[in-house]
Amino acid sequence: MSERPLSIVADENIPAVEECFGDLGEITRVAGRNLKASQLVGADILLVRSVTEVNGELLSGSPVRFVGSCTIGTDHLDIDWMEKHGVAWSAAPGCNANSVVEYVFCALAALGVDWRRRSFGIVGCGNVGGLLQRRLHSLDIECAVYDPWLPDNPDSASLHTVLERDVVCLHAPLVGGGPHPSHHLLGPDEIALLRDDAVLVSAGRGAVVDNRALRARLQDGDGPATVLDVWENEPDIDLDLLQLVDIGTPHIAGYSMDGKLAGTRMVRAALDRFLGSSAPDEATADGAPALPLSTEGQGFAAMAGLLLQAYDPRADDLRLRAAAERAAAGSEPMAQGFDRLRKEYPERLEFSHFHIQDAGLGEAERRQLAVLGLL
Numbered sequence: 227m228s229e230r231p232l233s234i235v236a237d238e239n240i241p242a243v244e245e246c247f248g249d250l251g252e253i254t255r256v257a258g259r260n261l262k263a264s265q266l267v268g269a270d271i272l273l274v275r276s277v278t279e280v281n282g283e284l285l286s287g288s289p290v291r292f293v294g295s296c297t298i299g300t301d302h303l304d305i306d307w308m309e310k311h312g313v314a315w316s317a318a319p320g321c322n323a324n325s326v327v328e329y330v331f332c333a334l335a336a337l338g339v340d341w342r343r344r345s346f347g348i349v350g351c352g353n354v355g356g357l358l359q360r361r362l363h364s365l366d367i368e369c370a371v372y373d374p375w376l377p378d379n380p381d382s383a384s385l386h387t388v389l390e391r392d393v394v395c396l397h398a399p400l401v402g403g404g405p406h407p408s409h410h411l412l413g414p415d416e417i418a419l420l421r422d423d424a425v426l427v428s429a430g431r432g433a434v435v436d437n438r439a440l441r442a443r444l445q446d447g448d449g450p451a452t453v454l455d456v457w458e459n460e461p462d463i464d465l466d467l468l469q470l471v472d473i474g475t476p477h478i479a480g481y482s483m484d485g486k487l488a489g490t491r492m493v494r495a496a497l498d499r500f501l502g503s504s505a506p507d508e509a510t511a512d513g514a515p516a517l518p519l520s521t522e523g524q525g526f527a528a529m530a531g532l533l534l535q536a537y538d539p540r541a542d543d544l545r546l547r548a549a550a551e552r553a554a555a556g557s558e559p560m561a562q563g564f565d566r567l568r569k570e571y572p573e574r575l576e577f578s579h580f581h582i583q584d585a586g587l588g589e590a591e592r593r594q595l596a597v598l599g600l601l
């Protein structure tokens with residue numbers, strides 16, 4: 227690419243683009259959900275989130291030579307098309323994995339589920355599932371893993387076995403083809419395996435679970451306690467399903483400020499590799515003063531209380547239900563409300579920004595909280 231300033235088109239909801247990319251040229255912010263080819267006339271670089279389908283329809287005829295997605299997931303990118311047409315690309319593997327794992331434990335805390343007494347099943351054991359597995363190992367909690375690409379994982383088990391565990395966590399990507407597609411990996415038969423006293427946490431991609439089949443199972447009045455962060459047909463989600471889940475959130479498990487900034491930084495680093503240059507100082511969520519958390523109660527209640535002071539997913543659940551009520555009342559379409567909650571998401575910091583102020587906790591609880599990243 228030439229030495230002239232670059233023209234960078236970036237989704238309006240990616241944080242710190244000006245700080246991380248401003249030295250390279252001119253930045254134009256766009257609404258990613260409905261990005262059109264006509265908005266890419268003259269663009270060299272395109273920075274997207276998961277809501278932009280990046281394919282031949284969008285890119286053919288444009289001068290874009292590098293696409294950066296500040297996300298872990300890549301199912302919105304037509305990688306084959308880009309590689310065939312000489313468009314370089316990068317996502318941000320693992321950028322918000324810690325945020326998702328913290329979401330899982332906070333959701334369990336909100337449900338009053340003492341994770342120390344439960345067995346876990348993990349579907350998809352990459353950056354997110356693998357981090358969860360390592361934390362569970364450090365806490366001496368049993369887990370079984372279904373990941374067809376990782377047969378040597380020490381906890382490797384069949385999908386059937388994994389789905390019969392006490393807490394089932396879904397962290398598989400949405401994969402369309404190949405030997406292990408994941409669309410509706412959990413269909414009616416697999417959903418039937420989930421125990422009534424189990425917990426299901428889905429934080430990969432919505433269409434990994436057949437939402438209609440899940441709704442049918444929950445409508446029968448039984449089924450597991452259910453935490454859904456991702457949905458089929460986002461942002462126009464199934465409002466009946468939302469009524470049936472225990473915690474429903476608008477695809478924000480990975481939305482810690484740390485995770486978002488890591489995504490922006492990783493894409494800048496990838497662009498530098500492409501350009502053969504190096505990055506300026508990066509924006510970071512580090513260095514903020516440690517925020518105090520106080521303990522109340524003892525044992526699991528104290529630990530759960532601390533986690534929920536750091537992040538309580540029930541606040542996100544309430545906001546999503548309020549958006550659903552507005553949709554039902556006809557004052558704001560659900561799709562608009564879902565995207566607005568994501569756009570206006572409050573700043574959320576990961577556990578590493580907090581510290582536990584008083585010493586009411588026992589040694590075991592302190593050690594367990596340290597494993598989770600809370601000191």
Ligand SMILES: NC(=O)c1ccc[n+]([C@@H]2O[C@H](COP(=O)([O-])OP(=O)(O)OC[C@H]3O[C@@H](n4cnc5c(N)ncnc54)[C@H](O)[C@@H]3O)[C@@H](O)[C@H]2O)c1
Nearest residue numbers: 298299350351352353354375398399406408429430479480
């Ligand atoms: N809810 C959120 O906010 C949020 C945040 C981050 C990531 N995600 C989603 O979670 C997914 C996983 O994230 P990651 O960082 O662990 O990705 P990753 O690419 O590091 O790992 C994905 C793992 O899933 C496995 N896998 C592939 N196909 C599978 C299948 N059919 N069944 C089971 N496992 C399969 C892969 O072998 C790999 O080990 C991402 O692709 C993304 O879609 C969601």
Ligand SMILES: O=C(O)[C@H](O)[C@H](O)COP(=O)(O)O
Nearest residue numbers: 275276277297298299480481
């Ligand atoms: O894939 C990811 O990294 C996550 O799903 C991420 O949180 C998606 O967020 P978005 O790009 O839609 O803002």
